[in-house]
Amino acid sequence: MRALVIDDSRATRAILSRILQQLGFTTSDVADGQLALTWLADHGPVDLALVDWNMPVLDGLSFIKIVRANPAYAGMKLLMVTTESDIERMIAALEAGADEYAMKPFTAGVIREKLDIMGIRLPGYPVAGGVQ
Template sequence: MVDTMSNGSMRALVVDDFQTIHQIMRRVLGALGIHDISDAVDGEKALEVLEKEGPFNLVLVDWYMPVMNGLDFVRAVRARRHHDSTKILMVTTEAEQESIVAALDAGADDYLMKPFTPEMVEEKLAILGLCPAKG
């Protein structure tokens, strides 16, 4: 089990086929004191990173990606019980109610719709118990 409350020791994995999102997330998470951040451009690469570099406290994963999409990635991670303590946040433009239900059913812990603000990321992390709630 990895430490989930000390942001300095927290490790995050950003999975998105857009490099811009990696950069934005590095800035947003960095402002929250999370600096140990890896990234991957699709679900398959992300699984490799997870096994080689894991465990991670948090995975932020896009829905639509080549090779393996976000939903299949979430299912694959949740099938591997040794990542049970890793929180998975889907970060996607997909905003339909059925899609959110599908992501949660697959094992995502929460869901953030793009476009997002740094405050939204912070609030999601607070919900997941990964950073203190802001007053």
């Protein structure tokens, strides 16, 4: 499975990429939503994108809206990973097309649980709660 990590923080990109790689993903990362759109145009859709909200050039919410408007990316799962904790922001992200929402700071366990909620089943990893 392929994942794209989109965050303006190099450290956050590295942490999320490492978590996803430990779960069996092949990862790529970019620093903003516009770079992510360019990456997708060049490499095609991924199985999963982890998207920060607050980024320069093109923010995460705008990225999600653009991706959801493009039928070529209909199968992509989108997880918003952000410091934005207001319920209004969470609702806006989900209404725009995010599949799930995780708040920073996060743990590997939180990311894993969100993937389970999103229906992403990884070979060799039992579903959270022990039911497969």
